[in-house]
Amino acid sequence: MQGPGCLPPTSMLTPSTVSSNFLMRMSYLCPSMTISWHPQCSTSYIPPLDNECLRYAAMPEPVSQPKTLYDKIWDDHVIDVDENGLTLIYIDRHLVFEVSSPQAFDGLRDAGRPVRRPDCTLATVDHNVPTSSRKNFTTVADFVTQPESRAQITTLEENVKAFGLTYFGMTDRRQGIVHIIGPEEGFTIPGIACVCGDSHTSTHGAFGCLAFGIGTSEVEHVLATQTLLQKKSKNMRVTVEGTLNEGVTSKDVILHIIGVIGIAGGTGCVIEYAGNVVRGFSMEARMSMCNMSIEGGARAGMIAPDDVTFNYLRSRPLAPKGLLWDQAEAYWRTLKTDEGAKFDIEVHIRAEDIVPTVTWGTSPQDVVPITGQVPDPASFDDPTKRVAVERALGYMGLAPNTPMEDIKIDKVFIGSCTNSRIEDLRSAAKIILAAGPDGHVSEGVYAMVVPGSGLVKQQAEAEGLDAVFKRAGFDWREAGCSMCLGMNEDQLSPGERCASTSNRNFEGRQGPGGRTHLLSPAMAAAAALNGKLTDVRKYLGAEGQAKLASGPKLKLADPSDFLTDPVIPPPEPTKTLDDLPVALKPLPDAESSSKVDKFTVLRGIAVPLHMENIDTDMITPSRFLKVLKRTGLKDALFANLRWGADGKPTDFILNREPYTHAKIIICDKPNFGCGSSREHAPWSLKDFGIMCVIAPSFADIFKNNTFQNGILPVALPEDDCRQLAEDGEQGLELEVDLVKQEVRSASGKLAFPFTVDPFRRHCLLNGLDDIALTLQKVSKIEEFEVQRSQVWPWLDGLGYKGKVSIHAPKQAKRLDW
Ligand SMILES: CC(C)[C@H](C(=O)O)[C@@H](O)C(=O)O
Ligand code: SF4
Numbered sequence: 032m033q034g035p036g037c038l039p040p041t042s043m044l045t046p047s048t049v050s051s052n053f054l055m056r057m058s059y060l061c062p063s064m065t066i067s068w069h070p071q072c073s074t075s076y077i078p079p080l081d082n083e084c085l086r087y088a089a090m091p092e093p094v095s096q097p098k099t100l101y102d103k104i105w106d107d108h109v110i111d112v113d114e115n116g117l118t119l120i121y122i123d124r125h126l127v128f129e130v131s132s133p134q135a136f137d138g139l140r141d142a143g144r145p146v147r148r149p150d151c152t153l154a155t156v157d158h159n160v161p162t163s164s165r166k167n168f169t170t171v172a173d174f175v176t177q178p179e180s181r182a183q184i185t186t187l188e189e190n191v192k193a194f195g196l197t198y199f200g201m202t203d204r205r206q207g208i209v210h211i212i213g214p215e216e217g218f219t220i221p222g223i224a225c226v227c228g229d230s231h232t233s234t235h236g237a238f239g240c241l242a243f244g245i246g247t248s249e250v251e252h253v254l255a256t257q258t259l260l261q262k263k264s265k266n267m268r269v270t271v272e273g274t275l276n277e278g279v280t281s282k283d284v285i286l287h288i289i290g291v292i293g294i295a296g297g298t299g300c301v302i303e304y305a306g307n308v309v310r311g312f313s314m315e316a317r318m319s320m321c322n323m324s325i326e327g328g329a330r331a332g333m334i335a336p337d338d339v340t341f342n343y344l345r346s347r348p349l350a351p352k353g354l355l356w357d358q359a360e361a362y363w364r365t366l367k368t369d370e371g372a373k374f375d376i377e378v379h380i381r382a383e384d385i386v387p388t389v390t391w392g393t394s395p396q397d398v399v400p401i402t403g404q405v406p407d408p409a410s411f412d413d414p415t416k417r418v419a420v421e422r423a424l425g426y427m428g429l430a431p432n433t434p435m436e437d438i439k440i441d442k443v444f445i446g447s448c449t450n451s452r453i454e455d456l457r458s459a460a461k462i463i464l465a466a467g468p469d470g471h472v473s474e475g476v477y478a479m480v481v482p483g484s485g486l487v488k489q490q491a492e493a494e495g496l497d498a499v500f501k502r503a504g505f506d507w508r509e510a511g512c513s514m515c516l517g518m519n520e521d522q523l524s525p526g527e528r529c530a531s532t533s534n535r536n537f538e539g540r541q542g543p544g545g546r547t548h549l550l551s552p553a554m555a556a557a558a559a560l561n562g563k564l565t566d567v568r569k570y571l572g573a574e575g576q577a578k579l580a581s582g583p584k585l586k587l588a589d590p591s592d593f594l595t596d597p598v599i600p601p602p603e604p605t606k607t608l609d610d611l612p613v614a615l616k617p618l619p620d621a622e623s624s625s626k627v628d629k630f631t632v633l634r635g636i637a638v639p640l641h642m643e644n645i646d647t648d649m650i651t652p653s654r655f656l657k658v659l660k661r662t663g664l665k666d667a668l669f670a671n672l673r674w675g676a677d678g679k680p681t682d683f684i685l686n687r688e689p690y691t692h693a694k695i696i697i698c699d700k701p702n703f704g705c706g707s708s709r710e711h712a713p714w715s716l717k718d719f720g721i722m723c724v725i726a727p728s729f730a731d732i733f734k735n736n737t738f739q740n741g742i743l744p745v746a747l748p749e750d751d752c753r754q755l756a757e758d759g760e761q762g763l764e765l766e767v768d769l770v771k772q773e774v775r776s777a778s779g780k781l782a783f784p785f786t787v788d789p790f791r792r793h794c795l796l797n798g799l800d801d802i803a804l805t806l807q808k809v810s811k812i813e814e815f816e817v818q819r820s821q822v823w824p825w826l827d828g829l830g831y832k833g834k835v836s837i838h839a840p841k842q843a844k845r846l847d848w
Contacts, residue, residue, distance in 0.1 A: 097369035099266045100335050101301045104241045104366065108224045110258060110815045111808055117790045119808060120261050121815050123223035123826050124235075125253050126209045127154040127196070129187040130518070131228030131710065133659045135251035136190040142802070146194045147257040149601040150828025153218050154191050155199040156184050157208045158518045159657070162481050162508035171201060179657035180519060186659055194254075195604035205596060207484020207510040210234040210448040214318065215484055216594070217347025221336035221363040223826065226253055230708040230732060231448050231534065232331075233324040237317035238344070239336030239366050241301070244325065244732055246710035247661075248739035248801070256805045258812055262788070264330045264731075265375040267300035268368075271308040273382030278568040280458065281316035282450060282532070282551035284308065284380075285323045286388040290398035292378060294644055295702040297329030298731060300376060303368060304334050308382045314343040315454040322449045323534050326395035328705065330731050335367040346591040348598045351825035359825045387567050389435055390549040392423035393538050394644055399435060401554065401566045407431035415700060419643060426538050427546050428526065435564050438548070442529040443472070443559040444541070445505075445552050446481030447515035450532035453590070455552040456482065456491050460499040462556035462567060464582045465575035472504035473562030479506040479521070481513040486593045493588040505559065516653045517542045525676065530558035537648040537706060539671045600830025627741040629798040633723050634766045634777075635694025638684055639759035643700035647733060650704065650712040661740075664715035685719070689762045693719075697759045698726040699752040703744075704733025713740045723767045725774060727752055738791045739801070743769060751783045769795060 098106070108120040125148075132154075139146070146152060159180035168174050171188065175181040184201070191198040199205040205212060210231050213219040221239040226232060228250040235242035249259060269288055289296075302324050309317065317334050324332030341360055344350045351359045386400040399406070405424065408431060411417040424431065429438070445451070445459050459480070463470050472478045480500050482488035488510055491497055497507045514521040515533040523529055523545025532555050536547035548564060557565040569575075655667035666674070672683040680686040685693065696703075696716075703726035704712060713736045716724070722742055727749040729737075737744045745767060747755070755765060755774065764777040769792060775782045787795075794801065805812075820827055827833075 097372040099268075099368045099372045099374065100239065100303050100333060100366055101241065101264070101266055101331075102372070104222060104224065104239075104333075105263055107222065108241070111811050113790065115789050116262055117788065118261055118263060119258050119805065119811070120224055121812070121819065122226050122253050122257050122259055123151060124213070124218055124225040125152045125250075125257075126213050126218070126225070126227035126229075126232070127152060127187075127250070127254075128158060128209045128227070128229065129156045129183040130158045130656050131247045131250055131708070132190065133183065133186045134247050134661050134710075135228070135254055136186075136194065137660075138248075138251040138802075139194070139254055142255075144255045144802075145604070146196060146254045148828070148831070149195050149197070150831040151257065151826075152196050152254070152601070153199075153213065153216070154187060154196050155206050155209055155212055156187060156201060157206075157510075158512045158516070159183050160201060160206075160509070160511040161519050162479075162511050162513045162521055165201065165509050168201065174201070177519070182659060183657055192602075192605045195602050197599075197601045203596075204485035204489060204593075207482075207487065208448045208451065208512055210318075210322065211451060211483030211487065211510075214238065214314070214343075215347070215486055215590075217344055217350030220344060220350060220359070220825075221340060222366050222823070226259065228708060228710075230325045230706065231322050233329070234318050234322040234448055236321040236324065236331050236333035237314060238340055239333060239363065241331055241333065242321075243331040244708040246708050246713075246732060246736035246739060248710060249735065252802050252805065255802050256809075256812065258805055260790070260801060260805065265300045266373070267297055267302045267329065267376040267378070268374040269302055269304050269378045269380065270306040271304070271380045271382055272306040273308065275308060275382045276386055278387045278553065278566075278571055279382075279385050280551040280553060281312050281319045283385055283388040284382075285320045285326075286390070286395070286398045286549060287385045288378070288380060289323065289327045289395050290388070291380065292327050294326065294394050294396040294705060295328040295728065295730075297324060297327040298702070298728065300329050301331045301333065302327065302329045303374075304332060305368070306380075309334055310337065310339075312339075313454060314339060315452040318452065319449050319455070323395065325706075326534055328702070328730060336363045346594065348594050348596070349828075355825040359823075362823065387551065387554055389554065389564055390536050390547070391427065391429065391435065392420070393426055393536055394423070394646075395534065395536060395549060397423060397536070401435050401550075401564065403435055405429045405431055405433040405435065405438075415643060428528075436566060437563065439528070439563045440476060440530045440548070440558055441527040442514075442523060443476060443478035443505075443555050444481070444514040444521075444529055444531040444533065445479070445555050446483070446508075446513050447531075447533035448483065448512070449534045450552045451481060451483030451487065451510075453487055453490050453494075455532065456480065456487070456496050457494070457585075459552040459556035460496045460585070461579065462553050462570045463499050463503045463560065464585075465570040465579045466503075466560050467578035467582065470503055470560050472559045476559055476562050477506070478504065478559040479508055479514065481508045481521075482510050484510045486590070489593050490588050490590055493592070495583070495585050499583070499585070503560070514541050516540060516648075517545075518653050518656060523547075530555050530564060535646075535648065535706060537646045539652055540648050543652070543671055543676075598829065601828075627739070627794065627798050627800060630722065630741055630743055630769055630795040632766065632768045632770065633694060633743070634764055636689050636692050636762065637695035637697040637725070637755065637759040637765040638690040638693035638721075639756035640684070640696060640698040641700060641756070642698070644702045644705050645698065645700075646706035647704055647709050647712040648706055651709060651715045655715065656709055656711050658711070661710075661714045662718060664711060665718040667711065668715040668719045668721075694722055695759075695765050695767060696721055696724045696726075697752060697756045697765065698724065699749060699756045701727040701749065703729050704737075705730040708732040708736070710736045710739070713737045713742050717742060725752060725755060725765075725767070738795065741795060741798070743767060743787070743795060745774060745785045745787075747774065747783050747785055754781055755783070
């Protein structure tokens, strides 16, 4: 239907026939043009039209290659591309929290830069917050007893005031895990580029947007410029078709997928999840899936938006409203992979093959059906795999071939950004009710439920879920990351075994020596009731159904009843640089947070490591993430391997001569630096003196983070790494020559060429600062922002005045790129 005031069909553009890029291109060509959408018929029209506009509007769009969802979103964010494909992309939404931001704000302060788009930035506290009752909360200073946690929280509070950012603090009922609150508030919407200094930013891709984790240096880059320098990832599609078995949730599906593709299976890729099973999932279930894309090594995960997405978002406070909603929805409906679009990797999963799934080892890929057994290392032909399984079983305290259902547990954790949403809590509560009035947490087991946000908690309480949990002996807590990584008091003790709905089971993840089994919320509830890992289907049979039917009835509450807090523009920054408290004054030059040293040729002792999938929890455990600076992390490097429970040095290789002076790591197994985006991992490497890591492959975020800190990641074939590691074993030096792009042994016997992205090489060779380079393109950024406000007007946040100015950096930087 054509609405009144619409243009005649020849100049009428519907979102399905014309791409936003085309509209954008036209508005570039004809700058006086403004673009609007007609609310009733979702038709784009262009008033006022002059002859030039009409000429372009009448031009057919050039026939283009079919595109994937990722291609479309990527293309809509490109500001500038260099000859090597390095692209400056615009970032629409930035979530900030206390762990990965202090050094970034310091960097801004040091350079005299403001936050470019406070209207597109949202901050909260989650990792460090205690989850004990806040009934008697007065101040952070009184409530948070752990001094370093308190310092991180108060530093963020000072920073949001100083820089004028919207903040959900500990007294705000909207506070919660950063990946829960973004979607909950409608801050996350389809089609955007969304980042956060946290690897599980992939969660937001469930809305059909490009969402990925970044390190602290990149957080600073986004705060200062609202852009990022990125290389486009590969397209990967995982299609799940068929009918799910009883008791199988999206958590089981994603664990199964990671088991199939492996922890590095998605490296260098953005995964699109497709198929009837994914389409049938709720937004909560989709978020749990996309959340764990990073555990499959992918940069991001995404699902095309549809009615499920729109229905979830429509009433959210920060989602567009009225005419803007109509415009946005029309655009969002174009965000799907075109017929015939090419994927670099395609994976097909049969839903019928999936049963309730649980991990047995220390990597998210170590999955097994709950009906299965602990694997036997002897059954692995590949010696690397066999050694990895032996190590994992040793850590987990498990004997080969033990039936999974025989494994006793000490603790149960229902929470984390994977599984702490309302549906997760409902599904756990349903199992408790299906156990009948006698259903109770097994003796000797401690079970906790940590809702993902204050609003999830309130909704759960309105639905009576808290009463179900409490009656069954669960501890009902306040929102936060909690035992997912144990930065607050919620931790496992050494040797304790936990059934956990979180996403990482790395060594020491939930506390040094703690043992983690990943599973769904329903499986976690079943484990709590039984005291051991349990097939949830035992509670779903006729008996369970009867108990459910005769038990207390739960009412479903409407989330919009709780989303009633006023939505207000971000506050004005409260401070100028001169009024900042001493702790927030610019850092002295020596500690400046955005300085990169030059890297040309590095010669030094190379420490050999022979483990695959070395994760960043292993490189720098979570208890060292509480620093406010980038330094002081020398002893944090591989801390759980280097220091015994008594604090004394172990015989780990980095504690032995000559490796205490190592400058290079030579690892002969793939996927170095997987897991969390913590930049503390490269910081601790640097503090120890390691300036180069050589390995067969690297996880994407870790690799970016090393470059940002002047550390060179060199990828060489496994066999070359093995030969170099032999020299390392003998305590011989290696030479890494970035000028010639070659690694040589000291004897000159070995010489292996390598390649590095030309831009990154140039920056390292010259010690250049990314942010200063990006700011050279400020006019292109401004131009993009003007177009963005015209084509996607719903993306400007509240309080955006349409004009941002960037202060000149305090010190002159080298800008010769
Ligand atoms: C602290 C943060 C950088 C980290 C991440 O990136 O994932 C954390 O959330 C984690 O889960 O390990
Ligand atoms: S993975 Fe855990 S620690 Fe990291 S953001 Fe999610 S809940 Fe927080």
